[in-house]
Amino acid sequence: MKLAFISDIHGNAVALEAVLADILMREIDQIFVLGDLCYRGPEPKRALDLIRELNTEVIxxxxxxxxxxxxxxxxxxxQALEIMNTERDWTVSKLNEDDLSYLANLPTSIQTEADGVKIHAFHATPESLFDIIPPNSDDDxxxxxxxxxxxxxxxxxxxxHKPYIRFIGGRIVMNIGSVGLxxxxxxxASYGIVEVNQGQISxxxxxxxxxxxxxxxxxxxVGYPNADMMARIVKNGRL
Structure with a gap:
């Protein structure tokens, strides 16, 4: 079984379409989405619609x-609070009530199993949407x-937004990076592929x-607020 995990689209529908095309080419069996769907990107509505059309688990x-x-x-x-709320208000103006209700009611974790392999997926940590655990964190x-x-x-x-794979105590930790930023x-764009075959994980x-x-x-x-800074991030792949 081949699973794809995508996340952090951030309203970049151009990148999302490229990733979905790549997934289709690789004959993935199931897609999971780990959040950050439409904020800070120029096409929040189109990105959200593409995700919802997948009819899959989204957190x-x-x-x-x-x-x-x-x-x-x-x-x-x-110093970023005002402009980020301005960007947020712009994003909300492009969505409808059904979109906002959908985002509000998303769950915060995925527990699934593939061929006997147990998988736990979440956005930042199991307890928080906001905590930052960087790639160079120690094993403990x-x-x-x-x-x-x-x-x-x-x-x-x-x-x-920085992908990596680590092996700790016989288990795997994987950050899948960001599709859009x-x-x-x-x-x-970055995403994760997990292939399970008779209990073996790739x-x-x-x-x-x-x-x-x-x-x-x-x-x-589209007249996005803070357009210059966000465009630089997209072009350079870094803050």
């Missing part, structure tokens, strides 16, 4: 929570924050070429 990310209720003090640097930190509370063979998360310096970080100029130009086309 909430911190950016989905922000769309629903706004960005609060202490959740981002103080990862075990305490990502692998506690739910027995699994494979733990998947997103949120940090990669932060690791490679301006390509994990892959898949990078997909996206036209960065096309994706970045969308911000200006």
């Amino acid at each position: 909430k990310g911190n950016a989905d929570e922000w769309v629903v209720r706004g960005v609060k003090e202490g959740e981002v640097p103080a 930190k990862i075990e305490q924050t990502l692998m506690a509370g739910q027995a699994a063979d494979l733990y998947l998360y997103a949120h940090i 990669p932060f690791d310096g490679l301006a390509k 994990t892959t970080i898949q990078r997909v070429t996206v036209d960065p100029e096309l994706a970045a130009a969308k911000y200006d086309e």
